Amino acid sequence: MVSNVSGMGSAKNVNKKEEELKKQREARAKGEIIIERGMTVSELAKKFKMSVDDFKKMTGLKSSALTVGNSLKGIPTDTVQGGKGLASLAKKHGMTLKEFCNLNGIHENYKPQKGEAFYVFPKQDTAAAQKPKTPTTEASTPKPSAQPVPQAANPSAPAVSSEQKTLTADEIVEKLEKAADDNRGAVGKPDFDNVFNQITPELAIDVVTKFQEKYGKS
Numbered sequence: 001m002v003s004n005v006s007g008m009g010s011a012k013n014v015n016k017k018e019e020e021l022k023k024q025r026e027a028r029a030k031g032e033i034i035i036e037r038g039m040t041v042s043e044l045a046k047k048f049k050m051s052v053d054d055f056k057k058m059t060g061l062k063s064s065a066l067t068v069g070n071s072l073k074g075i076p077t078d079t080v081q082g083g084k085g086l087a088s089l090a091k092k093h094g095m096t097l098k099e100f101c102n103l104n105g106i107h108e109n110y111k112p113q114k115g116e117a118f119y120v121f122p123k124q125d126t127a128a129a130q131k132p133k134t135p136t137t138e139a140s141t142p143k144p145s146a147q148p149v150p151q152a153a154n155p156s157a158p159a160v161s162s163e164q165k166t167l168t169a170d171e172i173v174e175k176l177e178k179a180a181d182d183n184r185g186a187v188g189k190p191d192f193d194n195v196f197n198q199i200t201p202e203l204a205i206d207v208v209t210k211f212q213e214k215y216g217k218s
Contacts, residue, residue: 024105028117032071039066047103048076049121058122077117083190086112093120167198169206176207177214 027034033044041064045055052064059072080089086108090100101108103119112118167175175195199207 025113025116027071028075028077028104028119030071030073031075031077031117032073033075033119035066035068035070035072037068039068040064041066044072048119076120076122078120079115079117080112082114086110086118089118089120095121167195169203169210172199172203172207 023034041055041061042052045052048055050058055061056064058076059074061072078089078093080086086100086106087097090097093100095103097108100118100120101110103121172195179191179195
C-alpha cells in the first residue's frame with residue numbers, strides 16, 4: 001500500500017513539472033513572463049541587462065509591485081530554427097550560453113523543440129543611431145568619381161563559390177568544432193553534416209589527429 005502511494009506521488013510530481021514546462025513554453029511564445037513567488041522587478045531587469053526604468057517601459061509596468069500569477073508582456077523573444085541549437089541563438093543576440101540559459105531558466109543541455117521561443121536580450125537602440133544626421137557642406141559637395149575598378153580578364157567566367165573550395169584538414173577541424181558548438185541541442189544538424197561529409201579517406205587520419213591535438217577530444 002505504501003509503495004502504491006509513493007508511486008502515485010512520483011507520477012503527480014512528473015505531471016506537475018511537465019505542466020509547468022508547458023506553461024513556460026506558452027508564455028515565451030507570447031512574449032510574456034508569468035510572475036512567480038519571489039520575483040522582483042529589479043532582478044528581472046538585471047537578467048535582461050536593463051535598468052529598472054527601461055524594463056518598466058518595455059513591459060508597461062506602472063509600479064514595482066508584482067502579483068503572483070499575473071503576466072508581464074512585451075518581453076523580447078526569438079525562436080530556434082531547424083538545424084540550430086541554443087548556443088547559436090545566444091550568439092545571435094550577443095549572449096553567452098550561460099546568460100541565455102539563466103534568462104530562460106533552463107540547463108545548457110536542454111533540448112529545444114523546433115520553432116520553440118526563448119527570451120533574449122532586447123536590442124540596444126543608441127541615441128546616436130536614432131539622431132538624424134545633419135547634412136554638411138562637404139557631404140553636399142559632389143566628389144570626383146572614383147577610379148574605375150579593373151575588370152576581370154574574362155567577365156563571363158562564373159565566380160568560384162566558397163562552398164566548392166576543397167577544405168584542408170585544419171579548416172575541417174575548426175569548422176567541425178564551430179558547427180558542433182553552434183548546433184548544441186539542435187533539431188537536425190545540416191551545418192555539421194556538410195562539413196563532416198568533406199572528410200575524404202585521405203584526410204581522415206589527419207583530421208582525427210589534429211582535432212585530438214587542438215581540442216583534446218575525438
